[in-house]
Structure formats: structure tokens, C-alpha cells
Amino acid sequence: MLAYSLKKLLQLVVTTIGVVTLVFFAMRLIPGDAAAAMAGDTLSGAALERLREQMGLNEPLFVQFWNFLRNLLIFDLGRTMTTNLPVSDLIKSAAPITLSIALATIVLAIAIAIPLGTMAAYMAHKGHKTLDNLITGLAMIIALMPSFWTALVFLLIFSLTLGWFPASGAISWDDPYSVMMRLALPILVLSMSQVAILSRMTRTAVLDVLSEDYVRTARAMGWSELRVLFRHALKNAALPIVTVVGLSFGNLLNGTVIVEAIFTIPGIGTVLINGINSRDYQLVQVLMIFYALLFVFINFATDILYRALDPRVKF
């Protein structure tokens, strides 16, 4: 277990270095340079040169890279272009919102999708095609609905028409109830597609396991269908499901950007879009790294969980 975790940790570090390097050098590919792109038509001549100086663009490339790495390590991420706020403060206030949305969605999605998928698989296994087709068909349609569109439709129905949830307003952690109401719709929208994806995957995984020989052995030993399903089928199907949950976290992060934009929630996604629109490349590169590291870390966690669930994994 320890050797395995160390190995995965090493992979995590290598990927992290790769991500940081890629983001840094990709940003140097901007036509002209970052300063010129940021300034657009507003600055020229000496002023532009001053901006370059300020951004450290006149240093040799490797010095810039070194400074970039050092600043990342000490969490000194510079200030934003438009508002001149420290980027680190911005992340500290925005990240909890995005993370709450993501976490709540995952929990909700797992709680709904796994029973649903298991039920569909069991029905398919027993040859009751109708319910299975209904669940899988619905899941496919929901998974394919563009999340921004679903969000708009929900907004129209639940906020604008029915008035159940507020469509705007500040988020203050001092008032948990208001935060909950404010985040409820985005979480609902995101969990719909997550439920769809996860329940399909759960169905496949459980269906595969149900046709395994050891399930037949359990039946031949006289265990009830429920015990077979929970003790043997779900326990073994948990392995592929864990992997899928980890991977679909990427989809979830994609979704947060969109729901934050629609429900005007000041999370990381909103900061990112604002950054791009104001051509604040230093901010954008930090946020790209933030998202990637979050995703990489989640995958690391699922690897460790997988190892804990499956005694067969050695390396």
C-alpha cells in the first residue's frame, strides 16, 4: 500500500511539473506577447515597455520560468490587471464556492446514480428490458443536454416563474441558508448530468459483474439475491465505479464554469472568464494550473481508493 501510494505520489508530482511547464510555455505562444495582448490598443511605446518590465517579460525565458515556479510555491500569485487585487486572495474567496458546488454535486450524484444504475443492471440481468430501457434511455438524453441550456430552463422555471430560488445575490458564508438556496439550482443542474453519466456507468459495471462466475457461485451457495447483489456484485463493481467517479470529476469542473456564469456565482470559473475577457494572462495561467491540479489530485485520490478496495492491485 505504501509503495503504491508513493509511486502514485511520484506520478502526481511529475504530472504537476508537466502541467506547470505546459501552461507557462503555452502562454508564451500568444501572438506578440502577453503585455501587448493585455494592453490591446490602450498602451504604446514607453507605457507598454513599462508593463513588460512590470510583468518581468524582459528577463531571459528561463529566469521568468524560475520566478514563476518560485512564486507558485510560495503562493505569491501577483495582482489582477483590472482590480489590482492579490490573485491569491481572489482564489481564497472563490475556491470554496466552486469546491462546495463540486462536492455537493458529487455526493448527490453518487447517492442517486448508484442505486438507479444498480437497479437498471439488475433488471437487464433478469431480462426485464422495459425498466432498464427507460432508465438508460432517460440517462442518455439527460447526459447529452447542454448544461448551459438546462441551467437556463431551470432558471426560467424555478427562479423566474416559480420564484423558489433566488437568481442572483451575494454569497455570504455567515448565512448558510441563503448560500444553500443560492447554490441549490446550480448543484441540481450539474448533478442531473452527473447522475446520468454515473448511472449508465454503474449499470454497465454491475451488469458485467452479475455475469461473473463468482456471482453464480454465490447463488449456488444459496445466498439471497439481495445478498448476492450487495456483498458480491456491488463490492466488485465499486472498482470501475470509483474510476469513473474520478474521471467524471473533470466533466463536473467543466460544468461549474458554465453554471457559475449563468447563475452569476463568484466562483473560480467566473474569475477565469473575467480574466480571459480582460486579457489578464497571468491570472488565467494561475487558474488553469488550479483546475488541473485539482483534477490531478482527485485522480490521485481515486487511485488510492481503488487500491484500498482491490487487494489484487500491486502496482
Added chain:
Amino acid sequence: MIHQGNIPVPLLDVRNLRTEFETDSGTVRAVDDASFAIMPGERIAVVGESGSGKSAMAMSILRLLVYPGRVVGGDVLLDGTNLAQLGEKQLNALRGRTVGTVFQDPMSSLDPVMRVSKQMVAPIMRNLGMSYKDAYAEAVDWLRKVGIPDPERRITAFPFEMSGGMRQRVMIAMALSCRPKLLIADEPTTALDVTIQAQIVEIMKTLTTQANTAMLFITHDLGLVARLADKVAVMYAGRIVEFGTVAKIFGAPCHPYTQSLLRTIPSPTALHPARLPQIPGLPPDMKQGIQGCAFRERCAAATEQCGRDTPKLTDRGVNHLAACWQPEGLAGIAQEAAPRPELRRNDSPFRDRVIVEINNLNKHFISSAFLSRAKRTVVRAVNGVNLRVRQGETLGVVGESGCGKSTLARLLLGLEHPTSGEIFTEGLTQMVFQDPASSFNPKMRIRSIIEEPLIVKRKGDWASRQARVEKLIDLVGLKLNHLDRFPSQLSGGQLQRVAVARALALEPSVVVADEPTSALDVSVRAQIINLLADLKQELGVAFIFISHDLLTVRYISDRIAVMYLGEVVEYGPADLVFNSPAHPYTRALIDAVPIPDPVKEARRSSAVLQGELPSPLDEIHGCAFATRCPQANQRCRDEKPKLRQHQKSREAACHYAK
């Protein structure tokens, strides 16, 4: 035994059982009108080829079939209770308790993420009402009874930490631990090596006899039937076509299918066996409804009536039933007049030129795991092998899994590079692979498959290549219209013929055949063996025939090399090696092979080779076989015996070779 007056009441009475599978292209009647009975403590074998419905029938008894299969009719009386009328809950009370089950593939039949202890203890607690502690002790005890060394420690293992043989022992322990009255065993030894198979069969025999447990034993191996069963049910295309005591079935079979099947198996004793009799054609497609007798198209005794009416099981004497319109099956039909051509033996030592010479060949696989505590490990897959093959000769290579025979084949073909040593070959070497399903590119037609070597080697123009392909397909006994089909449209036996045609395309001097018949059904196997034997005689090609099936190897080979843990332990003329083996491993291997003759099986000693193959990772100083050899002494463990000339025509690697 339960008695009702003087008539013993059967433990299990199956009446007119019918099972169907719903498929996209129609309903398949997998089991049709099957009736038989098992007395308490009796062992019944069900034999048949793949698709004959034997497994479906076994699974139907306790209604363990899953969708799309289901039992559609018939009664199953167990101890007087009609299982057909029971609900799931009542059936669950019988499953595991009154009827234990052992399945074919030990690698997948135990839950991989659950410790053996957990899988074994829970059923004992439930069925025998024991406390956890008692049940645990009972489980350990059963593991000891099935021959698992150090059961106190092994019971806490996960299945993946055990070998296939060990897992099958666990399965048997699990099935017997709740003291069932009936044990259903579905091909329990098919996936195992022959010496392990002998151990498992012996254990099952002993334990069921002790507890007077009846056994329903499903197999395709007639040898095992002869070794184990009291009575036999022969199944063909979903029906029981013959049922009777072992003595009757092997001594005086009535159904043409049984009669032909028994003839297709190479005899272990005949000195110069004739060409194998073979059953023509293929088993019927079960998706088409079968009218009349399903065997009629392959039967020499078929009459008009056979195509019209389906024969029912009728009495053929005491304890003997058969479903055939002919009273004596093929016995009443005149056999082919021409005497069968003799298979020419080619084993005189100086007769022909040596065309393959292998000198001190080694292949070691080195694995090192990153960040692992285990140190670098070396697997000696092929370890110092010396062999020669002469022109037009067939060399049989036998051994159990992991003995290095397949690696040897890959080395011969240049698919692996030797770690050290040399291979000299005169002319080209080609190969026939084991699994017909993966031997062919599924996207290519048979024509292109056979043509491929010719194109790659730029042999001839388009017209001459087509001519060659057509000649080859004729040579292996297929028709021209097979050339335009895809591999998925051909049967396993036909595909192996194509494989032979492809191997012969470039006129090689040697063809290596790695288990070419092991994926095929018994009735088709003989066709392929005869084909290889004919080609050897007609074309003068040398064959290296690699197999774990001793009877077949002995039948087809001029010489035999026996391998154990990467080494050749015995080498010599086939009949000599088989009839008077010099190496104790060869002896053990031959003793382990079940012979389809109940009289001989009964006379054989039940002493079987103990233990399992040592781990290939272990460093071995002395004789590799010393850990299992009954005659091993200190010298064997310290000093490695060399393969040396022994008598005038054979070699053996044993200090004490007789």
C-alpha cells in the same frame, strides 16, 4: 439410504426437463426432454461436446440459469420434493445445503475481493447453525481434507494469491463443507493440468465416498468418466442419447454417437495404431429446429425414419437406455471394407537428415518491479534445451502449463530471441496456433489469409498465388467456396484446417503446432489429427507437435520430448517413452492421464503425484523435479542430473533412470 419397501428411492429424479435460451436469432432448446435419476451416493457422469446442453442441464436442476436461459418444463424431484414447484426462497434453502456445486473455472469462481475465510465460513454458519468460531475451525478442517498445505494460514488468503489447483480445492471444500447429499461438478478439472487433475479427482472420489454424497459430474473427457463414474449419460444436441452403467457404455455402447466417440480417442496401448476413425461433419446448429434424430447427418446407420421421427430413450438391457432407431447402432452396419492405412512410424535414429538442431537453448525472462521490496526475479522459461528434429519426423513435446513448451515454440519461430544457445534450421519454420478464434485477422477473407505469406514473401504473380491458395484449401479438405468467407463464418475445426493451409503456403520444412486440437471438440479433434498425419506422409514435412494431451501426442509423434520447468527430462521414441518411461516425471504424467476404459482404470493404482509445480522464480540447484519426486534423495536435491543417453535410443535426465 431411503428405502420404500425394497425399491430404493432415487435422491434426484429428473423427468422430462426442458430448458431454452432466448437468442436474437430464435429460441435454442438447450436441454430437451432429459430424464434420469441418481441414487444416494451414486456418481453419474454427463458427457457431451460443447453446446450439447450438459452444463445447461446441470444448472437447470437448481434453476441457477440466468437470463436468457430458463427452464420451460419438466419435474426435478430431490428427496421427494418437486423443485419445479418451489419458490426462490425455498430453493435457496436447498442450494449449498442439500446440493453443493463446483464450477469449471477456478480462476473466476471465487469472489476476488473477499478472503477465502469469509467465503467459506458464512455458508457453514448459515447451513449448519454453527458459531463463527466453530464454523471457522470447520472451514480450516475442510481445507486440510482437500489437501491444502498449511490451511490455518491459507484460509486468510485472497483467491488471487492461490494457484488454479488450490482455488479448485477451495471450491470443493466450500461445496462439501455444508455436507450436501448431492454434489454437482461442472467440468471441475478441465482448466487444470493433468497431474493436478488427478489429485483433484482423487480427492473428490475419496470425500464423496466417505460421506456417501451422490455426484453429478459434467465432463467432455471420456477418460475421467471411466475413472470416476458409476453411470453415464451421453448428451448430443440437447438430448440424452444414451444412459447406462460405465461397463455398458464403454463395453457395449448402443448409440452410434457413443460408438463413434469412443473410437476417435487414440488408444494408449496399441503399438502401431491405425489411422484414427473420425466422425464426419459438425454438430447441428441448435438455432435451427431439429427434426428427427440430431445425429443422423453424421451417422452411417441413418435411415429415412431418422430424418422423420425423433428417437426416444428405450431399454437396451438392464440399466441401459439408448435413443436410436437401430437396435445396435452402427454395429449392424457393414464397416468400410478397405483396411485402414497404417500410420508409418519414423523413429529409426539414423534414417534422415537432421533439419532442426537446438543446442543448449536458454530463454530467461527478467522482471524487476519499480519501488518494490521484491528483488529482481528471473523466470527460466527454457533452460538448457537440446533437441533435434529429422526430416519428415514428428516430434511431440509434452508437459504441463509453465513447462516452457510454448516459449520453445516461439523461439523456434523467431518470435522470441534466445537468451543464449543456438537454433539451426534447414528451410522455413511455420506455425499452427492453439486458439483458432484469435489466429486469424477477422477482417480478412480466408483467401487473403492463406495468400498473405505468399504476398509478403513476393512469391509468384496474382494468378499463380490464386492457384496455390486453391490447391492448399483442397489439400486441407475444405471447399473453394470457403475462400470467400470470413473467419467468423467458419467452425473451429475448419479454422484449424485454414491454419494448416496458411502454414504450408511457403512449403516449410518444419511446422510447429502448439496445442492445435485443444480448443476443439472431441469429435472434431480426430479430423485434425488425421489431417496432420496425412500431410506428414504426403509432403514429408516435419512437425513439432506441442500438447498437454499425452494420448494424442503419443498417437501422432515419432519421438517425444517431455518437459518440466523449462528442461527436457526425457527424450526418445514415442512408444518406448510411453510404454516404459525412464524418468519418474514421465511415469507420473502417464499415470495421471485418465484412460477411457473402466476396466483398466479400476486396475490402476490410485497413487498420484503429490504437490504442485515449484514457483518458477525459485532458484533450483538440484533436480527440478526433486520437490515432487517420490524417489528423490539428497543427491537429487544437490546435484542436477544431465540429460544423458540411456539405453540405446533415448535420453533421460535422472540419476536413477532405469
Added chain:
Amino acid sequence: MSNSAITPPPRALVVWMALGKTLAELRANRFLANSKMRSALAILIPLSLLILLAPVLPLQAPLQTNLMAMMQPPSLEHPFGTDRMGRDIFSRTLEGVKISLKVGLSVAALALVMGMILGTLAGFFGGLMDRSVMVIVDILMAFPSLLLAIGLIAIMGTGLVPVVMAIAIADIPRFIRLQRSLVLGLRTRAYIDAARTVQASQFWLMSRHIVPNSVAPMLVAASISAANAILVEASLSFLGLGIMPPAPSLGNLIREGQLYMEQAWWISTLPGVVILLIAISFHFLSDGVRQALDPRTRK
């Protein structure tokens, strides 16, 4: 057929015979017999016809404004209603579908070709080639796909070509992985060994055995990728990072309607339904391809 009298048939005849055979197979059952494929085509064919015929249909041009008919609900004249500048949403949607299909098909084609090439090389040769390709793949896959596309748009700017490039770059690693795993599975097949025993060249093995046997699953992945690309393009446009207005991409249409959700629900809602239909049809297509190309279903 006699052996001596055969001569190679003319090239053209071979081609025509192959074509005829393919058509016959199409007709027989390979493609049209499966219901998934039929449902996919039932959506895609009418939609394509509508796009092609749009110029001759009695529809207002997609960019033409009409201040006399602003924000009108769906009617016979304007099946999807009009927006705040009186533009016809239906004809704008058709134009948007055109863009969507362009994006979807180009991304799928790019990802398929690049994934096929790099995945085959990595899986077949292994070693340094494999490691260097997979390092890049792992790093790219560390980013959630939409976010990677957003980042790339930030660098390359907006517009059709950058959008296609950005989505494709985010998708290619998945194709490389898939192809590589397929190749690793195929590499050990006995028919590869059989070809190697006659010293077939690496190119022969790849082009004759590896690629033909990995095309089917890759095509399945490609049609899912097309659906996915259409959704991603719509998301990017919706965020203002895709195709720029006034070009009526479907994402833009929904974005424009966002402000008028309460007064004119149709502006955003109906194009959304169309996106959903296209995405579903591509998924049906992938299921259909899977069934049709599965050698087990060949009879």
C-alpha cells in the same frame, strides 16, 4: 474455376465490384438493419436537407433584421419565433446547425486521424516513442476538457478555426489512449505472430492487421467525439469564447436569448432542443456503428 486460366481482373472492375459489394452489404443488413442507425439517420438526413435547402425555402435570411416583427412567439411564418432584432430564429438555428456540424465533423476527423497515427506508433513500437507520446497525453489529460479548450482559446483567440483546434487538442489525447490500448491488445494476437513468422514488415503489420481491426472502435469514439464537440462549441460560444456574433452559432443564439428568458422563452429554448437532437443522433450513430462493424454480428 480452373487454376490455369485466371488472369488478374482489371483494376477498375475490382473497384466497382468492391463498391457494389459494399452497397449490397449496406442494403442487406449491415447498416440499415439496426434500429439505432436508422434513428440517427432519421434525425441527421432531414436536418442536412433543411440546411442544404435553406436558401431556396421561403425563410427570412439568418442575418436579416425586421424591426416590424420583434420578439414574436413561434408561428407558421416564424416556426421558432423571432429575436429582439426581428431576426428569424428558425433560419438562424439552421445556420447554427451548419456551424455545429462543421465543428463536430472536423473535430472528430482531426482527433481520429491524429489519435490513430500517434496511438498506433506509441502502442506498436513502445519504448521511447511510447513514453514521449504518453507524457504529453498525461499532461493534457490533467486538464478538464472544456477548461483546456478555454485556455487554448485564450491563447489562440476566438473564431471557427481556433475553436475547432482547441476542442480537437483537448480530444486527441483520449483518442491516442484508446488507439494505444487497442493496439496493445491486438499486438499479441496470434495472427500478428503468424505474419511475423514470415518476416512481414512493421508497416505491413500495422496497415494490414492493426489499423483495420482498430478502426471500428475508433469510429464509435469519433461519433461520440462529434457529439461532444458540438456541445463544447455551444458552451464556448455561450461563454462568449467561441464563434463571435453575429454569426448564429447555436451557443450564441442561446446566449442572446438568455437576457429575455422571461419575455421570450423561445429564443434560447428551441435551439437548445436542436443541439440535444443532434447530440442524441450522433450517439445513436455511434451505437449503430458499433453494432454494424462488430464481426460477431456478421452472418
